[in-house]
Amino acid sequence: MELAITPIGEIHTPFTEIKGMPIQPAGARGIRGTVHVYEDYVQGLEDLDGFSHILLLYYFHRVHDYRLTVTPFLDEEQHGVFATRAPKRPNPIGLSVVRLRAVDGDRLHLENVDMLDGSPLLDIKPYVPDFDQYTHVRTGWLEKSRDNVEHKQSDERFSE
Amino acid sequence: MELAITPIGEIHTPFTEIKGMPIQPAGARGIRGTVHVYEDYVQGLEDLDGFSHILLLYYFHRVHDYRLTVTPFLDEEQHGVFATRAPKRPNPIGLSVVRLRAVDGDRLHLENVDMLDGSPLLDIKPYVPDFDQYTHVRTGWLEKSRDNVEHKQSDERFSE
Numbered sequence: 199m200e201l202a203i204t205p206i207g208e209i210h211t212p213f214t215e216i217k218g219m220p221i222q223p224a225g226a227r228g229i230r231g232t233v234h235v236y237e238d239y240v241q242g243l244e245d246l247d248g249f250s251h252i253l254l255l256y257y258f259h260r261v262h263d264y265r266l267t268v269t270p271f272l273d274e275e276q277h278g279v280f281a282t283r284a285p286k287r288p289n290p291i292g293l294s295v296v297r298l299r300a301v302d303g304d305r306l307h308l309e310n311v312d313m314l315d316g317s318p319l320l321d322i323k324p325y326v327p328d329f330d331q332y333t334h335v336r337t338g339w340l341e342k343s344r345d346n347v348e349h350k351q352s353d354e355r356f357s358e
Numbered sequence: 359m360e361l362a363i364t365p366i367g368e369i370h371t372p373f374t375e376i377k378g379m380p381i382q383p384a385g386a387r388g389i390r391g392t393v394h395v396y397e398d399y400v401q402g403l404e405d406l407d408g409f410s411h412i413l414l415l416y417y418f419h420r421v422h423d424y425r426l427t428v429t430p431f432l433d434e435e436q437h438g439v440f441a442t443r444a445p446k447r448p449n450p451i452g453l454s455v456v457r458l459r460a461v462d463g464d465r466l467h468l469e470n471v472d473m474l475d476g477s478p479l480l481d482i483k484p485y486v487p488d489f490d491q492y493t494h495v496r497t498g499w500l501e502k503s504r505d506n507v508e509h510k511q512s513d514e515r516f517s518e
Contacts, residue, residue, distance in 0.1 A: 199364070199365060199478070200362045200363070200364055201362070201363050201364070201365070201417055201478070202360045202361070202362060202363075203360070203361050203362075203363055203449045203451070204359070204360055204361070204448065204449065205359060205361070206448050206449065222488075222489045224488055224489055239426065239440075239448055241426040241427060241438065242426040242427070242438045242439040242440045242441075242448070243438050243440055243441070244427060244436075244437060244438030244441065245437040245438055245441040245498055245499055246438055246440055246441040246498070247498070248441070248496065248497070248498020248499055249441065249495075249496060249497055249498045250494070250495050250496035250497075251492050251495050251496075253453065255415070255449075255451055255453070257361055266399065266401040266402040267401060267402070267404060276404075277404060277405040278401065278402045278403050278404030278405050278406055279402040280399075280402045280403055280406055280481075280482040280483070280484075281403070281404065281405040281406040281408070281409065281484055282484070283483055283484070283486070283489065287481060288364065288366050288399055288402070288481070289363045289364065289366065289415075289480045289481050291363070291415060291451075291480065291481055293413065293415070293453070293483065295489075295490060295492060297492075318359070318361070320449045320451065321440075321447060321448070321449050321451055322440040323440070323443055323453065324440075324441055324442070324443070324497065324498065324500065325492065325495060325497075326443075326495075326497050326500055327491075327492075327495050327497070328382075328384055328497075328500075329382045329384055329443070329455075330455060330490065330491075331487075331490075331491050332411050332455060332457075332485065332487075334410070335409075335410050335411050335485060335486075335487050336408065336409060336410035336411075337408070337409055337410075337484065337485075337486050337487070337488075338405055338406075338407070338408020338409045338484065339405055339408055340484065340486055340488075
């Protein structure tokens with residue numbers, strides 16, 4: 199069974215190459231980008247400007263194929279792809295929480311962007327701590343790597 | 359442009375009807391469910407059991423069509439659909455953070471499930487507070503409704 203999804207817009211960032219990008223919004227603090235929402239969907243942005251942070255779902259458009267085990271940027275060992283945030287996934291859908299600076303017609307002005315320029319946007323959801331924050335969390339193999347996320351950059355391992 | 363996505367598994371929960379469901383995992387504390395991951399993707403689960411919480415992306419398979427403005431379960435006023443978590447979205451992709459109790463072969467045993475039984479699973483990502491938690495967050499129209507999320511249940515407004 200295949201399901202069809204249709205981009206609702208396009209994400210613009212300073213990152214035009216996969217190599218050297220921040221690997222999460224936590225490593226992209228202060229980096230600005232924009233979303234262009236296609237005309238057919240602009241009405242759906244009403245009241246979004248009340249939210250300081252939004253969740254973006256987008257398509258990893260430059261990633262082809264996938265792997266079930268990967269060596270993520272934050273480790274030297276292999277892990278199942280679903281235990282990582284690596285882009286080479288069976289459904290290459292990315293998820294980032296970004297800061298929403300302003301809404302201006304069909305443009306969203308963002309901060310903390312970690313996406314590749316031109317990424318097709320699939321969905322926008324408000325970020326709500328009551329829904330999205332949990333305490334007493336264990337993070338498996340990432341426990342030993344967590345200090346690296348702000349400084350680590352991507353290399354070419356998921357480039358093709 | 360249409361993009362194709364393929365379910366990697368199926369979510370099983372006690373909720374077989376849209377009416378009367380919890381509207382977020384925060385309202386589904388303690389409710390158990392399972393994920394059946396299809397055989398082709400089971401290898402990708404390696405090391406997932408180190409994580410206490412996971413993000414599930416899934417398809418709102420019982421939702422047809424979409425609206426650009428909706429009256430969400432938590433309010434009596436209309437808002438742009440992208441300023442809500444309502445299921446009738448241009449790309450009907452749901453996002454929930456659930457507690458991972460155990461991984462047993464091709465089954466994930468979950469707690470705090472708020473999905474409809476039979477929802478096609480699109481992706482599993484580890485929940486990582488360093489990536490996914492933000493402070494100093496404004497939540498727009500939801501500020502006045504936040505106390506309701508644990509008690510509010512769905513009705514039929516998004517049923518067809």
